[in-house]
Amino acid sequence: MSYALYHTNRKLTLEPKITVNARIVVVGASNVGISFLETLVFCAHLKFTNLTLISTHGLPGKKLLGSEQRKFLASDQSYTDKDHALMSLCSWVNVVVGRMTAIDRAAKHVVVSQEDIVLYDHLILCTGQQYQVPCPTGADISQHLTTRDIPEGRKQRYTGQVPRNHFTLNDEEDCLNAQIWIRNHSITTEGNVIVYGDTIDTYTTIEMLLHLGVRGANIHLVQPPPTSNITCINNYSVEKAVESALQAAGVTIYEDALLAQWNDGEKDPDSILSASFTTLTKPFKLQCSVFFSFYEKNVDYETFKALNDACLVYDGRLVIDTNFHTNDIAIRAAGSLTKFSNRYYSNQWSHSNFSSKEVGFQLAAAMLCLFDPTLEPVIEPPADLDRLIPMYKGAKIQGGILPGSYHYLHISKPGIPTLLEVQMAQPDYGEEIITGKAKKGTYFRIHINNYKMVETITCLSKEPFPTSNYIRLFGQHEQALNNLCARFDDKMITDLYSYFTEPWCMALFHDRFIDLRKELRQVLTSKKEEESPSMEQLACQLVDEEISLNEKPKAYLKKVFEESIYKSLVERSILDYLQYNHYHLPMYAWPGII
Structure with a gap:
């Protein structure tokens, strides 16, 4: 059992702290929001007395699915359930359970679930993006239409009633509801499961379904037409290993398939009994007992409506400047909800390219100058530097358990996603060190850049491994890793997993x-x-x-x-x-x- 342990003594009670009574309201319990609150709460000489979090399901980290390692959703390793327990933010933060439905900028309050009002002095928006219910194209497959025959219009939002057996998994509460529904409706013994999407979460969900006892022959992975030539894994060896594991489990894979109809065109179905798809060749239809959608992430409609009605500048996402400001000085935003203003000419870059935990920390650092008298006043940057977006250095991480019981971890520097083969073709790419085979579950890949620094780590293992230790390897010089390159060239390293359990490297993994x-x-x-x-x-x-x-x-x-x-x-x-x-x-x- 994980819990927070508090200790105080005479010295700590006599230590002066500056009390900050400003009403700071955070909307969204995303990793950005949690990191922001963590930074404020544990600021040594400040005491924030009026922190409020508005979240659909309250604070994360409730261990609703138990302590087992397998999860429906992949993780960016920002916070584990133990981290949430040790922080115990519920001791410091007022939690309002509900959805933000309106913002009154003049009165400085947020409307929650269309009835409750929460006042603020500073409003922080970090709701992120969520998987949305896909809108069928309406194509009649009896006409033998293909995806090419469907007119390319603007993406429509699904406005009908969400079928009872349709699930979009965005947090642990959603995953728990799906797990309970599967067990109560005997899906583990009969019925087809359709998993629609091509993100890392589709693979972790399939592994979880197999773990729950669903037969592989009853699982259908339907991958929509790709919007990019970069896959969610972006590593051919790992992709092939996962594909082989899916085939061995009996999972059927359909590629380049676009959702056409539910229940042969029935509008607002109570339950999905069948789903039809168009492809580049011939359409197909699948019987359906439960439908999981990981088609695409977007800003939740209620959140968008609240932002739009409050006249906050919105251009596909909420527009901010380099200091997290929206067009209202009292409202700041961060995370995948946002995009930088067009005046920076950096539409390819957004907070989505960086570590969520670091973005939350930088958001808090940008606000501390308002409350902390010990900090030097912020000097306005020169006009030419004000046109540059901030670049953060923390690692981007994704991990989870993939089909075949493969424990997967990928650590990389923040940046614009690029095909791995294109990266390796660059003259200044550096070198890679690989041990083991992906299909055998012994794969360990380290990319050393041309400055001899660890820039990328990819692990695929049948056995659990110390994720937190491997994260600490990011950004280290190869000589600090016991002359890694020289030892590998001399064929002294045959297994990186065992290499990083040797006594010499324990200091690197120490928290100090x-x-x-x-x-x-x-x-x-x-x-x-x-x-x-x-x-x-x-x-x-x-x-x-x-x-x-x-x-x-x-x-x-x-x-x-x-x-x-x-x-x-x-x-x-x-x-x-x-x-x-x-x-x-x-x-x-x-x-x-x-």
Whole structure:
């Protein structure tokens, strides 16, 4: 059982804190919203007394599906159920269960579920995007129409009654309702299950259905026509392994199929008994007991209507500037709900390209200057820099259990999605290190960029692995990984899974290792000798070719480092770190241990 443990003592009770009574209302319990609230709640010298969260199902992390690892939906690893329990945001945040249906900007209040009113001084919108009920095209398959025969109009929103056996899974509450419905209606023993979509969640849902006892022969994976040549996995080896697992389980796969009708064209059906689809060749029809839709994500209609009626600028998504502001100074927004204003000429970039947890943290940091007197006042950037969108560095992560009981994890740097083969064709791509085979469930791939930094990690394993440890490898230099490249080239590494369980790497996975890196960087950037530049300044001078050398820059930097005071300072910091944490890191030796 996970829970939060609070500790206080005399010193903590006497520590002064600044009380902030501003009414801060967050709409949406997305990872962005949770990260924002976490940053404010645990700000050391500020006490926020009026934080409110408006969410359809309240705070996440209720463990509604139990403690089993398999989930209907993939995860971005921002927060686990244990993280939610340890934070215990319910102790600090007022939670209003309901949906935002209106915003009164003049009166500064939000209407919840068309009746309750929540007042605000600062409104934070981070509802994200959700899977929507797909709207059938209405094509009559008895006319033997193909997808090409269907006119390409604007995408329509489904406005009818949602059938009882249709499910769009967006959170744990939705997953629980689907699981209960499946068990109560004997779907595990009979009846067809249609899974419509081509996202990572379609594969995790199919694995969950198989785990619940649904026969593979009764599951039909219907993939709509792709909108991009980039798949949700974007790795041929992993895709082939998952495809083979689906075939072995007996799951039928239909490609490039567009939903045409439910129940032969019946309007507002109470239940879906059959579903018809058009393809590029001939249409087909499937009997249906339950229909899962992962067709596309979009902003919820009620949220859109509330934003539109409040006259907030909306252009496919809610428009914001680089400081998270909407066109109302009291309303900020972040996450996949938003897009940057067209004046930045960066329509390909949005918060969806970055880590949700980091976006939430940066949103909180941008607001803390309003409440924290210890922070220096924000200086307006020059006019030319105001046209640049912010770029965050945190890793983008997705993971889950795929068909075949494959434990999957993909960690990459934030960026515009690009086909893997196109990335590898770039001259500055770097190198990749791969051990194991995807189909055998031993696949481990690391991409080292041209600066020798870990940029991408992909794992596909039959056995569970320490996800949090592998996330810490992102952004590390390969030499910090015990000269990974040299050892791999010398054929000393045959299995990366076992390689990262060796004692040498335990310090990298320690929760205080990040603090050590910051401390070492501070040492190297500070000027310790008056007549000499810092190591950082020296490196910049070499890059700018301000110093002429008769040797390689790397060798010169190494020589200067070893002859300077920096070497002893770095060694002292590392030894202090090992000695202070020796209870957790007993495998390391330091002077005086013997």
